[in-house]
Amino acid sequence: MKEINAGLIGYKFMGRAHSNAFRQVNHFFNADAKINLKAICGRDKISVQNAASKFGFESYETDWKKLIDRDDIDFVDITSPGNLHSDMALYAAYRKKHIFCEKPLANDSAKAFEMWKAAKAAGIKHQVGFNYRFVPAILLAKKLIDDGRLGTIYHFRGLYLQDWIVDPEFPLVWRLDKTVAGSGAHGDINAHIIDLAHYLVGDMKKVIGMQKTFIRKRPIVETMDGLKASGSSDAALGEVTVDDASVFMTEFQNGALGTFEATRFATGRKNGMSFEINGSKGSVKFEFEKMNELQYYNNDDPATEKGFRVISVTEDSHAYAGNWWPPGHIIGYEHTFVHEMFEFVQSIANDRAATPDFEDGYKCCRILDAVDTSIKDGQWINV
Numbered sequence: 001m002k003e004i005n006a007g008l009i010g011y012k013f014m015g016r017a018h019s020n021a022f023r024q025v026n027h028f029f030n031a032d033a034k035i036n037l038k039a040i041c042g043r044d045k046i047s048v049q050n051a052a053s054k055f056g057f058e059s060y061e062t063d064w065k066k067l068i069d070r071d072d073i074d075f076v077d078i079t080s081p082g083n084l085h086s087d088m089a090l091y092a093a094y095r096k097k098h099i100f101c102e103k104p105l106a107n108d109s110a111k112a113f114e115m116w117k118a119a120k121a122a123g124i125k126h127q128v129g130f131n132y133r134f135v136p137a138i139l140l141a142k143k144l145i146d147d148g149r150l151g152t153i154y155h156f157r158g159l160y161l162q163d164w165i166v167d168p169e170f171p172l173v174w175r176l177d178k179t180v181a182g183s184g185a186h187g188d189i190n191a192h193i194i195d196l197a198h199y200l201v202g203d204m205k206k207v208i209g210m211q212k213t214f215i216r217k218r219p220i221v222e223t224m225d226g227l228k229a230s231g232s233s234d235a236a237l238g239e240v241t242v243d244d245a246s247v248f249m250t251e252f253q254n255g256a257l258g259t260f261e262a263t264r265f266a267t268g269r270k271n272g273m274s275f276e277i278n279g280s281k282g283s284v285k286f287e288f289e290k291m292n293e294l295q296y297y298n299n300d301d302p303a304t305e306k307g308f309r310v311i312s313v314t315e316d317s318h319a320y321a322g323n324w325w326p327p328g329h330i331i332g333y334e335h336t337f338v339h340e341m342f343e344f345v346q347s348i349a350n351d352r353a354a355t356p357d358f359e360d361g362y363k364c365c366r367i368l369d370a371v372d373t374s375i376k377d378g379q380w381i382n383v
């Protein structure tokens, strides 16, 4: 069997999720190539050495250029913060390495555009980490829409609600620093529901938004892991330079209306990503924290039976479900990364385009930027 050597940059939240996916792909899927965990990269030697041994990588590097330069690396997986994505991806494209890059593709759409063009010109496979496209229930929603079961689409209503920084004492982690993260809730979590809207409903025509930073100063950060962090014990405070919440409205090219709300201040909501789509013949509703279910309303049902039905998306006939467990044996967050990595491996092994690719990543960044411009100019912005 063909073998594909992975070079992973980053070993924390997404680094952990992706390296777990590398290990699971060939265990559960009949992929046309085997992923080798060849090398992992981080800046701190001891930490990256520990990560290599814990995750099962053969070797490590402390300089991402060295990782990309290695002849035994076939694809580069970028899980660093957004400010580094473009330098890393442009260099990987230059070295003709396939690239998997986490979202948002870049911190602005000009950089994302450059990445897409460079990847295309290099003839490499490129994929962006919109993992929610690989949730079986969302794939069922896509199928129902594509089969015309919802009819003409009128509404997309997307929410991405978290509360991990509602405490004003939560420290100033990199996600709250514009120079590193690009934006706050906007690029971090609006990006996901924007991509799902593109995937399920189509392109947007115009946007107008509103953003708010509720807490402007926070303690300087001392440690961070995933979305957990601790602050310094002295009284030093630093400036929050990104949005805490970002909402916007859109009209899609097909005439549907869309509303988006992304916030880190929805007290009680942890990873409350949800959407509802209403069409002339029916509706679908999805909530990530019940990710094995899709709610579906069929307007053709007899009047006495009309109502949202809950479909458990765990049958063999549902996307990816048959690769895991018997029906009703549910899957979780980490499986979305296995699915996306399986598709990426297939694209390399069979020399076919990966999806969602850097064009999708760029299109998402373009909407993020257009919303920012609408806020700055106080008016609708045509996309």
Ligand SMILES: NC(=O)c1ccc[n+]([C@@H]2O[C@H](COP(=O)([O-])OP(=O)(O)OC[C@H]3O[C@@H](n4cnc5c(N)ncnc54)[C@H](O)[C@@H]3O)[C@@H](O)[C@H]2O)c1
Residues within 6 Å of the ligand: 009, 010, 011, 012, 013, 014, 015, 041, 042, 043, 064, 079, 080, 081, 082, 084, 102, 103, 104, 129, 130, 131, 188, 225, 226
């Ligand atoms: N798809 C998703 O659902 C999802 C979820 C969380 C984060 N993300 C995205 O993944 C990316 C990373 O987020 P995270 O939560 O994993 O962050 P994190 O802080 O947990 O990890 C970032 C990693 O990047 C490494 N890094 C930073 N600078 C580096 C450098 N110069 N050289 C090598 N390594 C470097 C750090 O050592 C760390 O291992 C972001 O773009 C984020 O938006 C996506």
